[in-house]
Amino acid sequence: MSNCDSLNNEQQEAVMYTEGPLLILAGAGSGKTRVLTHRIAYLIEEKEVKPWNIMAITFTNKAAKEMRERVNAIVDFGAESVWVSTFHSSCVRILRRYIDRIGYENNFTIYDTEDSKSVMKEVLRRLDLDPKVYKDRAMLAKISSAKNELILPEEYERNAARWEEKKVAQVYHEYQAQLRKNNALDFDDLLVRTVELFRAEPEVLDFYQERFRYIMIDEYQDTNTVQFEFVRLLASKYKNLCVVGDDDQSIYKFRGANIGNILGFERVFPEAKVIKLEQNYRSTQNILNSANEVISNNQGRKAKRLWTENETGELIHFRQFQNGFEEAEFIVGDISKKVRTEGCQYKDFAILYRTNAQSRLFEEKFLIANIPYKLVGGVNFYARKEIKDLLAYLKTVDNALDDLAVQRIINVPRRGIGAATISRVEEHAREQGISFYDALLEADYIPGVGRSLAKIKAFTLFIQSLRSQEGYLGVKELLEKIIEETGYVKELEAEDTEEARGRIENIDELLSKVADYEESAEQSTLSGFLQEVALVADIDSVEEGSDYVLMMTLHSAKGLEFDHVYMAGMEDGIFPSYLTITGGDSSELEEERRLCYVGITRARKSLTMTSAMQRMIRGETQYNKTSRFVREIPRELVDLGRDAITARNYSKPSTFGGAELPGRAYSAATFKPREFTVKKAESLEYGVGDTVRHMKFGVGEVQDITEGGKDYEVTVDFERVGVKRMFASFAKLKKL
Numbered sequence: 001m002s003n004c005d006s007l008n009n010e011q012q013e014a015v016m017y018t019e020g021p022l023l024i025l026a027g028a029g030s031g032k033t034r035v036l037t038h039r040i041a042y043l044i045e046e047k048e049v050k051p052w053n054i055m056a057i058t059f060t061n062k063a064a065k066e067m068r069e070r071v072n073a074i075v076d077f078g079a080e081s082v083w084v085s086t087f088h089s090s091c092v093r094i095l096r097r098y099i100d101r102i103g104y105e106n107n108f109t110i111y112d113t114e115d116s117k118s119v120m121k122e123v124l125r126r127l128d129l130d131p132k133v134y135k136d137r138a139m140l141a142k143i144s145s146a147k148n149e150l151i152l153p154e155e156y157e158r159n160a161a162r163w164e165e166k167k168v169a170q171v172y173h174e175y176q177a178q179l180r181k182n183n184a185l186d187f188d189d190l191l192v193r194t195v196e197l198f199r200a201e202p203e204v205l206d207f208y209q210e211r212f213r214y215i216m217i218d219e220y221q222d223t224n225t226v227q228f229e230f231v232r233l234l235a236s237k238y239k240n241l242c243v244v245g246d247d248d249q250s251i252y253k254f255r256g257a258n259i260g261n262i263l264g265f266e267r268v269f270p271e272a273k274v275i276k277l278e279q280n281y282r283s284t285q286n287i288l289n290s291a292n293e294v295i296s297n298n299q300g301r302k303a304k305r306l307w308t309e310n311e312t313g314e315l316i317h318f319r320q321f322q323n324g325f326e327e328a329e330f331i332v333g334d335i336s337k338k339v340r341t342e343g344c345q346y347k348d349f350a351i352l353y354r355t356n357a358q359s360r361l362f363e364e365k366f367l368i369a370n371i372p373y374k375l376v377g378g379v380n381f382y383a384r385k386e387i388k389d390l391l392a393y394l395k396t397v398d399n400a401l402d403d404l405a406v407q408r409i410i411n412v413p414r415r416g417i418g419a420a421t422i423s424r425v426e427e428h429a430r431e432q433g434i435s436f437y438d439a440l441l442e443a444d445y446i447p448g449v450g451r452s453l454a455k456i457k458a459f460t461l462f463i464q465s466l467r468s469q470e471g472y473l474g475v476k477e478l479l480e481k482i483i484e485e486t487g488y489v490k491e492l493e494a495e496d497t498e499e500a501r502g503r504i505e506n507i508d509e510l511l512s513k514v515a516d517y518e519e520s521a522e523q524s525t526l527s528g529f530l531q532e533v534a535l536v537a538d539i540d541s542v543e544e545g546s547d548y549v550l551m552m553t554l555h556s557a558k559g560l561e562f563d564h565v566y567m568a569g570m571e572d573g574i575f576p577s578y579l580t581i582t583g584g585d586s587s588e589l590e591e592e593r594r595l596c597y598v599g600i601t602r603a604r605k606s607l608t609m610t611s612a613m614q615r616m617i618r619g620e621t622q623y624n625k626t627s628r629f630v631r632e633i634p635r636e637l638v639d640l641g642r643d644a645i646t647a648r649n650y651s652k653p654s655t656f657g658g659a660e661l662p663g664r665a666y667s668a669a670t671f672k673p674r675e676f677t678v679k680k681a682e683s684l685e686y687g688v689g690d691t692v693r694h695m696k697f698g699v700g701e702v703q704d705i706t707e708g709g710k711d712y713e714v715t716v717d718f719e720r721v722g723v724k725r726m727f728a729s730f731a732k733l734k735k736l
C-alpha cells in the first residue's frame with residue numbers, strides 16, 4: 001500500500017487494525033491525526049469499505065476541514081461521503097432528520113451563548129428569582145455541567161438535596177421548557193437530544209449503527225460523558241471504534257471532559273487493543289525535551305516519553321520584561337525581524353496566551369507595525385449586532401417559533417411598536433401557550449394593542465410574504481430583499497459614521513458568505529445555511545492560505561502546529577492562573593501544566609516564552625513571578641538573551657522573577673498605562689547624541705533614530721537599564 005510508506009511500524013499497525021475497538025494512546029506530534037486519515041484511506045482502498053460507512057469525529061470544525069482535505073488528497077474516489085465532522089455537527093445532521101420523533105420540529109433553531117442568556121434572564125424573571133443571587137451565567141454553567149453529565153431535569157431534581165439545588169432544578173426545568181416551546185436547542189442539547197433520540201428510538205439507532213460501521217475519534221481525551229455515550233451507542237453493534245488521544249493533553253475538564261473515558265476505555269471494551277506511538281515528528285529535540293520535562297512534574301499520568309529524530313534545534317528562548325507593553329513590542333519586533341531576515345512568512349507564527357484579554361496589547365503593536373494578524377476568538381463575526389439582526393430575520397422566516405429572533409427584529413429598524421405593546425403580546429402568548437409570532441398574528445384580539453395594530457400587521461405581512469417567496473428565491477436573494485425592504489443598509493448609509501461604514505462592510509461580508517454557501521452546498525436551503533452559521537466555532541474564521549500571524553488562547557491551539565510559537569504571559573498568577581495556585585487543588589494545577597504541554601508541543605522549530613514583571617489586570621498593576629512552568633525547563637535548554645534582567649533572575653532562583661530587584665522597584669503609582677495613539681510626531685525635539693529623560697527608565701543618551709511608517713523608533717542608552725528601543729510617541733522622551 002503506497003500511502004503507508006510514510007508511516008512507521010506502530011503507525012502502520014494502527015492503520016491496519018481495523019476490526020474491533022482500538023485505543024491509540026500517544027503523545028503530542030506523534031502522528032495520531034495522521035494515522036486517522038491514513039486509516040480512512042486504508043479502509044476504503046484496501047478493505048473496500050464504503051465511504052459512507054465511515055465516521056470521523058474531530059474536535060473543531062477547522063480540524064474537520066483539515067482532515068477532510070488530507071483524506072481527499074489520499075483517497076481517489078468517494079472521500080466526500082465519509083462523515084468528517086465535530087460531535088456537534090454530526091448531531092445536528094442526525095437531529096435534522098429525526099428529532100420530530102422526540103417532539104421537536106426538524107427545522108429547530110440552534111441557540112448560541114447570547115441567545116441562551118436571554119432565555120435564562122426571562123426564566124429567572126418569570127420565576128421571580130433575585131438576579132443578584134441567581135445569576136444567569138452561573139445558572140447556565142450549572143445546567144451545562146448537568147447536560148455534559150447527561151443529567152436531565154427530572155434526575156437533577158431527584159438528586160437535589162439542598163434548597164438552592166432544588167431551585168436550580170426548577171430553573172433547569174423551565175429553561176428546557178422554554179427552549180422546547182421555541183423549537184430551539186442550545187449547544188449542549190445537540191448531544192443530549194441525540195442520545196435521547198437513540199435511547200427512545202431503537203430503529204433510528206439501528207439505522208445509524210448500520211450506517212457508521214467504522215467510527216474514529218480524534219482528541220479522545222477531551223470527550224465528556226454525553227459524547228462518550230453517543231459514541232458508545234453508535235459503536236455498540238459493530239464495535240469498530242478507533243479512538244486516539246493523549247492523556248497529557250486533556251485540557252477541558254472545566255467543560256466536563258472526562259479523562260476516565262480514556263483511562264477506562266479498556267473497561268468498557270475489554271477486548272480493546274492498545275497501541276502506543278512514541279516517535280515525535282513535529283518538534284526539535286530541545287522543544288520536545290522541554291515538554292517532556294515540564295509534564296513529568298504531573299503525578300497522575302501514564303508514564304511515557306517521546307523521542308524524535310529531528311535536529312536538536314534552537315534553545316527555548318525566555319525573555320522577561322518590565323511590563324506587558326515591552327513584552328508585546330519584543331514579540332512583534334521579533335516576528336518582523338524573522339520575516340525580514342529569515343524568509344519566514346507571517347503564517348509561520350503563532351502567539352499563544354492563557355486568556356483572550358491578553359491579545360489587546362499585541363493587536364495594538366501589530367497595527368503600528370503594519371503586520372497582518374488574525375485573532376482567533378474575541379468578538380466573533382457572527383456576534384456582531386448587524387449580523388445578528390439580519391440572521392434573526394432569516395431565522396424568523398425559517399422558523400417563526402423562535403421567539404428570540406422575532407423579538408429581536410420586531411422593532412429593528414424602528415417601527416414604532418412600543419415596549420408596552422410588546423409585553424402585552426408576550427403576555428398573550430404566555431396565556432394562550434403559543435409562540436410570540438403567533439401572538440402577533442392574533443394582535444386583533446389582544447386588548448390594549450390599539451394604535452400599534454397597523455404596525456404589527458405590516459410586520460407580519462412582510463414576514464409572511466418573505467416566507468411565501470422562500471421556495472423559489474435563493475438565500476442570498478432573500479437576504480437582499482430583507483436588506484432592501486427594511487431599509488437596514490440605507491439607515492446606516494444615512495448615519496454616515498465610521499462605525500456605520502464598518503457595519504455595512506460586515507453586511508457585505510455576510511452576503512459573500514451566503515454566496516459561498518450557495519456555491520458549495522450540495523443542496524442549499526435556508527435551514528442549511530443557518531445551521532452552518534450556528535456551528536462556526538471561532539477558529540473557523542481563519543482562512544486557508546492567508547498570510548497572517550495567528551493569536552489565540554492555548555486551548556484553541558490544540559491539534560495545530562506552527563514553525564514558531566510564542567507563549568506570552570508566562571507568570572505565576574496568569575499561567576498557571578491565580579486560582580489554581582491558591583486553590584490548593586493539585587489536580588487543577590496539573591490541568592494547567594497539561595495546557596502548558598499542549599502549548600510547547602505546538603512548536604516545530606522555535607519556542608519563545610515571555611513574561612512581564614508587572615502587568616495591568618482589570619486596571620490594577622500586578623507583580624508576578626515568572627511562571628513555575630518556565631522554571632521546570634532545565635537551565636541548559638534555555639537561552640536567556642542578553643537582557644540583564646532575565647539572565648540575573650534566572651540564575652538566582654530565590655528571586656527569580658521577583659519584582660523587588662535592587663534599583664528596579666516601581667510602585668503602582670508611577671506606572672500608568674500609556675494612551676494608545678498611532679500618531680507620528682511631526683518632528684522630534686531631540687536628535688542623536690542628545691541626553692533625554694524617560695518617565696521610568698530615567699536619563700540616557702539617544703543613539704539612533706529611524707523613521708518607521710507610522711512613528712519614529714528611537715534607541716536610547718539609559719544609565720540605569722541599558723539600551724532600549726522604543727516608539728517615540730509612546731516613549732514621551734524629554735530633552736534635557
Ligand SMILES: Nc1ncnc2c1ncn2[C@@H]1O[C@H](COP(=O)(O)OP(=O)(O)OP(=O)(O)O)[C@@H](O)[C@H]1O
Pocket residue numbers: 006007008011026027028029030031032033034035246249280281282558559560561601
Ligand atoms: N511517519 C511520519 N513521517 C513523517 N511525518 C510524520 C509522520 N507521522 C507524523 N508526521 C508529521 O508530524 C506532524 C504531527 O503529526 P500529527 O498532527 O498527526 O500528530 P498528533 O499526534 O495528532 O499531534 P497532537 O497530539 O498535537 O494532535 C505532522 O506534521 C505530520 O504530518
Ligand SMILES: [Mg+2]
Pocket residue numbers: 032033034218559
Ligand atoms: Mg492531532
